[in-house]
Amino acid sequence: MFVCINAGHDRLFDSGAVGLNGLKEADVTYDVMLMVTEYLENNGIAVLNVQVNDLDYICKVANRENVDLFVSLHCNAAESRQAHGFEVWTSRGETNADLLATEIINCVEETFPDLYVRKDYTDGDPDKEAGFYVLNHTHAPAVLVEMAFISNPQEEEMLSNFWFKSTMAAEIARGIINYFNKI
Numbered sequence: 001m002f003v004c005i006n007a008g009h010d011r012l013f014d015s016g017a018v019g020l021n022g023l024k025e026a027d028v029t030y031d032v033m034l035m036v037t038e039y040l041e042n043n044g045i046a047v048l049n050v051q052v053n054d055l056d057y058i059c060k061v062a063n064r065e066n067v068d069l070f071v072s073l074h075c076n077a078a079e080s081r082q083a084h085g086f087e088v089w090t091s092r093g094e095t096n097a098d099l100l101a102t103e104i105i106n107c108v109e110e111t112f113p114d115l116y117v118r119k120d121y122t123d124g125d126p127d128k129e130a131g132f133y134v135l136n137h138t139h140a141p142a143v144l145v146e147m148a149f150i151s152n153p154q155e156e157e158m159l160s161n162f163w164f165k166s167t168m169a170a171e172i173a174r175g176i177i178n179y180f181n182k183i
Contacts, residue, residue, distance in 0.1 A: 001045045001180050004067040006134065007033040008074040008144075010053035017077035019156035025075040026051075028159045032073050032147065035169030036176075043177055059137040069100060069176060070142035072134050075150040075159055084152045085116035089144040092129045097141040099182060101127035104145060104175030111171050115148065145172060 009016030009026035016025025030051060037047045048065055050058050062070050076087070088104050090097040105126050109117050119126035127143070135142045147168055148155040158164045 002067045003069045004048045004062040005033045005036050006058055006072040007051040008072050014053045017150045019150040020153055023156050023160050025150055028075050029073040031165050032169045035166050036173050039170055039173035055133045063139045067140050070138040070140045072144045074146050076146040077151040083149050084155055085118040087118040087146045088127050089130050090127045091135040097143050098125045100141050100179045101143045103178040104172055107171040107175040
């Protein structure tokens, strides 16, 4: 079992979204990436971490290393400060990424009952689907996790909290482990 964890933004060149209080998406995703890595490695799963600002490079590295899964970590943002919640994206159509997304969603929802989970059951499962580059150009089942809205003041505060980040990382890792146990 070999997983690529991508911290969605490069802390040197691209902070990603920035919350009202100055929290940077790249800092949150980097912290969570390291925690997910630790949880997975403690469960015997090899991890490749990638944090660069070149989407093509990210996909090429994951494909060259022949990873079994690809997980890209992000914090959502919107113009509306009221937008909130957690969501997982996959590529369009039915793939093994749908099962991975479902497992991650189930774990997060179980542990964070007050965190709104933004779901789309149009195709029968809770993930949202889009043509995001990393989802379409990675050979392994790939998901993009939006942990919460950094543009929402309450969720920005959550994203800055060590307990929230470490628990979110544990649940993402548990979803990955559950996926491997089901395939």
